[in-house]
Amino acid sequence: MTRRREPRELDALPYAGHLDAFDGAIEREGAYERVHFDGTVLADAQGGNCRFGESAFSSVTFEGGRFRRSRFDDVWLHSVRFVGTDLAETTWLDGECTASVLAGVQVHAAALHRTVFHQCKFDSVNFRGSTLKDVVFVDCLLRDVDFGGASLTAVSFPGSTLDAARLDRAALTRVDFSGALALGIASGIEALRGATISSLQMLDLAPALARHIGLTVKDG
Structure with missing residues (x-):
């Protein structure tokens, strides 16, 4: 399982001293190595x-x-906003994203x-059919996030809240x-097989688990 680690500042990145300021426009099939995108609004x-590769995004807004x-290798993102952006079929390796919104x-x-x-x-956010391996969500809020058909391996959620996942x-x-x-599951309760939950989470999920296996709970 990937260890929880504290977020890094920009100047702590091993390639921080080699970053060049972004100047221009994003182009299809473009290659951006050791580039710093800072305060940029990327609309459509x-x-x-x-x-x-080895690039940093500071206070960047992706509008659509x-x-x-696309491939994101060893990228660092801080205070980045993705609104209605299409990141389907992308590849992320050794990435770090802090204080951002999707x-x-x-x-x-x-x-x-x-x-x-x-x-x-x-x-x-739609993660349907995605593959997540050694991914950690630390102190995050995940509301109406769809992991349908996804493969999650060695993924953890320390300090995070899942609402209607x-x-x-x-x-x-x-x-x-x-x-x-909090572990709020809107559907797919049966997929929890293979996962680890706390005893308190078990109590919260008990009604949904009972319904799934057809168990009737009746007092008196």
Whole structure:
């Protein structure tokens, strides 16, 4: 299981001294190595099949835009807003995202490996069919997030709140929800097989689990 670690500041990145300020426009199939995107608004950017390597995003806003099949290797994001952005089929490796917001974002069929989210807000984000491995959500809010059909391996949620999460047909392996502040499951309760939850979470989920197995609970 990926360890919980504290978020890093920009100057703590091993490539911080080699970053060049972004100047221009995002282009389809573009390559952006050691680039610092700072205070930029990217509206309806068409960045499909791009590659971002050892790059940093500070206070950047993505308004819409399409980044399908793009690759993000060793990227650092802080105070970034994704609103209605298409990140489907993207690949994320060794990423770190802090104090950011993702709202109405498509991340289906994506692959996230060794990625950490700190104090981020996810609202109506679609992870359907994605593969998450060694991913940690630390002190995050995940509201109406859809993990339907996704594969989650060694994923944990320390200090996070899940509200109306959907797990239909998801495959969970070594997934640890026990550190979450709240575990609200809207559908797919049966997918919790293979996951770890706390005793308090078990009590909260008991009615849904009883309904799933057809158990009638009757007092008196």
